[in-house]
Amino acid sequence: MSKKILIVDDSPSIRQMVEATLKRQGYDVTAAEDGQAALDKCQSQRFDFVLTDQNMPRMDGLTLIRSLREMSAYRTVPIVVLTTEAGDSMKSQGKAAGATGWMVKPFDPAKLLAVAAKVLG
Secondary structure: OOOEEEEEOOOHHHHHHHHHHHHHOOOEEEEEOOHHHHHHHHHHOOOOEEEEOOOOOOOOHHHHHHHHHOOHHHOOOOEEEEEOOOOHHHHHHHHHHOOOEEEEOOOOHHHHHHHHHHHOO
16 A cells, blocks of 8 residues: 655645655645645545645744644654745744654755655665
8 A cells, every 4th residue: 555645835846746745655645725624634535644834824834843742653653844944943832833854945856865864764
C-alpha cells in the first residue's frame, strides 16, 4: 500500500507541483489549502507524512504542527515545513512546535523526494 502524504499550501501552483512530484513516485497525495483545512482532514484520515507551508490564511504551519502533535495519531508522524521562511528564528520555532524538518522554497523535486523517502523509511 502506498504511503499517504498530506500537502498543505495556500498556493495552487505549489500544491500542483508538489503533488505531481510525489504522485510520480507512487505516493497517495491529498492536498489542503491551509492549516485549518489540513487539520480537518487529519481528524478524519490518517496520513503517514505531512508537508506544510508556514504562511497561510486561517491557520499557519506552526499552529497546524502544534495542533497535530496534540493528537495521539500524529505524535510521531513526520511533519516537514516547506516555506520561503529561511531564518534561524523561524526554524527554531518550527522545531519547538514539533516539526521534523525544514525545506526552503523554491523546492528541488529530487530533494523533496529524498526527504519523503527518508522520513517515510
